[in-house]
Amino acid sequence: MAITVVGSVAYDSIETPAGRRERCLGGAATYFSLAASFFTDVRVIAVVGEDFGPEQEAVFKKRGIDTQGIERAAGKSFFWEGSYLDNLNEAKTHNTELNVFAAFQPKIPVTYRDSEFLFLANIDPVLQRRVREEMPGVRLVAGDTMNYWIKDHRPALLEVLKGLDVLLINDTEARMLAGNDNLVQAARAVMEMGPRSLVVKHGEYGATLFHKTTPRSKGAELRAPALPLEQVVDPTGAGDSFAGGFFGYLASTAAKGEITAAAYRHAMFYGSVMGSFAVERFGTERLQQVSRTEIDSRFQRFRELTHLD
Amino acid sequence: MAITVVGSVAYDSIETPAGRRERCLGGAATYFSLAASFFTDVRVIAVVGEDFGPEQEAVFKKRGIDTQGIERAAGKSFFWEGSYLDNLNEAKTHNTELNVFAAFQPKIPVTYRDSEFLFLANIDPVLQRRVREEMPGVRLVAGDTMNYWIKDHRPALLEVLKGLDVLLINDTEARMLAGNDNLVQAARAVMEMGPRSLVVKHGEYGATLFHKTTPRSKGAELRAPALPLEQVVDPTGAGDSFAGGFFGYLASTAAKGEITAAAYRHAMFYGSVMGSFAVERFGTERLQQVSRTEIDSRFQRFRELTHLD
Numbered sequence: 001m002a003i004t005v006v007g008s009v010a011y012d013s014i015e016t017p018a019g020r021r022e023r024c025l026g027g028a029a030t031y032f033s034l035a036a037s038f039f040t041d042v043r044v045i046a047v048v049g050e051d052f053g054p055e056q057e058a059v060f061k062k063r064g065i066d067t068q069g070i071e072r073a074a075g076k077s078f079f080w081e082g083s084y085l086d087n088l089n090e091a092k093t094h095n096t097e098l099n100v101f102a103a104f105q106p107k108i109p110v111t112y113r114d115s116e117f118l119f120l121a122n123i124d125p126v127l128q129r130r131v132r133e134e135m136p137g138v139r140l141v142a143g144d145t146m147n148y149w150i151k152d153h154r155p156a157l158l159e160v161l162k163g164l165d166v167l168l169i170n171d172t173e174a175r176m177l178a179g180n181d182n183l184v185q186a187a188r189a190v191m192e193m194g195p196r197s198l199v200v201k202h203g204e205y206g207a208t209l210f211h212k213t214t215p216r217s218k219g220a221e222l223r224a225p226a227l228p229l230e231q232v233v234d235p236t237g238a239g240d241s242f243a244g245g246f247f248g249y250l251a252s253t254a255a256k257g258e259i260t261a262a263a264y265r266h267a268m269f270y271g272s273v274m275g276s277f278a279v280e281r282f283g284t285e286r287l288q289q290v291s292r293t294e295i296d297s298r299f300q301r302f303r304e305l306t307h308l309d
Numbered sequence: 310m311a312i313t314v315v316g317s318v319a320y321d322s323i324e325t326p327a328g329r330r331e332r333c334l335g336g337a338a339t340y341f342s343l344a345a346s347f348f349t350d351v352r353v354i355a356v357v358g359e360d361f362g363p364e365q366e367a368v369f370k371k372r373g374i375d376t377q378g379i380e381r382a383a384g385k386s387f388f389w390e391g392s393y394l395d396n397l398n399e400a401k402t403h404n405t406e407l408n409v410f411a412a413f414q415p416k417i418p419v420t421y422r423d424s425e426f427l428f429l430a431n432i433d434p435v436l437q438r439r440v441r442e443e444m445p446g447v448r449l450v451a452g453d454t455m456n457y458w459i460k461d462h463r464p465a466l467l468e469v470l471k472g473l474d475v476l477l478i479n480d481t482e483a484r485m486l487a488g489n490d491n492l493v494q495a496a497r498a499v500m501e502m503g504p505r506s507l508v509v510k511h512g513e514y515g516a517t518l519f520h521k522t523t524p525r526s527k528g529a530e531l532r533a534p535a536l537p538l539e540q541v542v543d544p545t546g547a548g549d550s551f552a553g554g555f556f557g558y559l560a561s562t563a564a565k566g567e568i569t570a571a572a573y574r575h576a577m578f579y580g581s582v583m584g585s586f587a588v589e590r591f592g593t594e595r596l597q598q599v600s601r602t603e604i605d606s607r608f609q610r611f612r613e614l615t616h617l618d
Contacts, residue, residue: 205514208537218610219539220536221614230491266617305529305532306616307616308571
C-alpha cells in the first residue's frame, strides 16, 4: 500500500572522520522515501528550490518514488551543514539555511489522496497536523519530531501526537517529551499523549518498540539491535532510514490484511537494516545503490546477531 | 564445574534517585559469585576486615558459595561511597577507602585448585596475573578490568590479557584499551592482545559478544539487550552480575562437554538476566532473593524481547 511522506528534501554538507562531502542530496523525506521504496510505493510532499535539478529528481525516479508533490519554489533548497568529528553519535550543526523551506505550505496532489499510509517527518507540527487533517482516510499515521519542537512548540506538537498511530523518536527526545528519565515510564507517558505505539531509537544501540497494549508487567515489546559496523562513514539520515524501512515494511505487509504484532516486530528489524545501510556511505549514496537481495541478506544477519537458535 | 573468583568483597554506601543505603555488602566478587551461584559451584578469594561478620558470611553461605578463600585481616574492609543522582548510567565516586584491600595478597586454598573455571574480577592486574599463574590447570579464564588499570598500569594489564580466554569490559574501556572509537575495530584490536572472546557491556543497552573466530565480514557474534525496567533502583554491580550469570552459565554447560558457540550465546542472555535482577534493589538484595524459576522466566522474557518468531 502506498505511503505519502511529508518532510524535507535538502542539501547537506557533511564532515565525518571518513571525509567531507559538499551539498549531498539529503533531508528526512529523501532518506525516508529511498528506504521505504524497497518495500512499497512512496509519494513525497516537499519543497525545493531552483538548485534541485534533473540529477536530484532522478535519484527519486530511479527508485520509482512519486515526486509530483515536490514543489519547486523560487530560491534555494533547505541547506544544512554539520560535522561528526568528535562524536559519530551526535551531529554538530555549523549552519542551517531554511531558504524555500521557511515558507513551506504542503500541498497534497489529488493522486496522493488514496494513500493508506502517512508519514509525517520532522517538520513544524503545525504543518504535520494540517497534512494529517487533509488526509482523513489514511489507515496508519506515523511521525517523527525533534527537541526543538518538543521544547518550544509543545502545544502544537501535542495536537499532532493525538493523531498519530506510531511515533518514532530518540531516547533524549522521549525523555524530554515525557519529562521522565526512565525509558519505560517515559514511553508510557508519551503513548498517553496519543500514539498507540512508540519506537525509541538508540543510535548505535538499536531501537525499542513499545505498544500501549503490551502488558504493563512486560514494559517493552521488542528491542532490535543496530549492526556493529567496522566503519560508519556518515550517520546522517540513519534515523529517517530506520523510519523508512520500518514503515515501508509495515505498509507492504498491510496489503495482506491486518497489521499483526509480528509485522511490527519484523518492521523493527527492517528499520535497523535500512539504518545500517544508510551509514555505510555519505548521504544517500548507499540507499541509492542497495539491492533487495542485500536487504534480505542483512535481515538474516540481524537475526543471527540476536537469535539464540 | 566449579568457578574460582578473585576480587573485592566490600561495603558500599550508595545514593540513587530511589534512596540511600549505608554500608551494603558489595564488591565485584560478591555480585559475581551470587549471580554465578545459580548455575554452578563458586569459590571466592578476597580479603575482608574485622567489620565482616557472620551476617555477611551468611549471604554467601545461603547460596552455597565457598568462602574458605575469604581472608580476615586486621582493620576495615574495602569501602566505596558513590551516587547516581544525575545519571543512573554512571556512578559518581565520593569516597574510596582501600583499607585491608591495599595489602591484598590473594591466597588460593588447596581445595580451590581443582577449579576448572577462573574469573579475575577487577583488581590490580599484578594480582590477577599471579592468581592466573598459580592455577595453571584451569580450563577457561575470564576477567574484567577498568579505566584506571588501562590508563596507568597498561604493561601489567597486557600481561594479564595474554592469559585470558574471555575479557568483559564496557564500551569506554574497550575503546580506551584499543585506542579506537569504532567498536568492531576496537574489539578486534583487544582480541589481538590475548582474549579469544570479548564481551563489551553497554549498560542499559545490553552487551555485544565478539569471537576471534567470527568471520571478519560479520564483525560481532551476538548482541544481547538489557531489559528496559520500569524502575532501576541501584545500578551498582550490574556489570559484575552480568559476568556472574555469563560465566556461571558457561561453567554449567561445560560439564556436559565442549563449550559450544551456542553456549556462549545463551550465556550472554543469562548475563543480561542476572544484571537485570541486580539493579532492581539496592546492593545485592535482589540477587540474594531471586529464584531459579524467576531466572528461567526472565530468560524467556529476554527471548520474547529479541526474537521474531
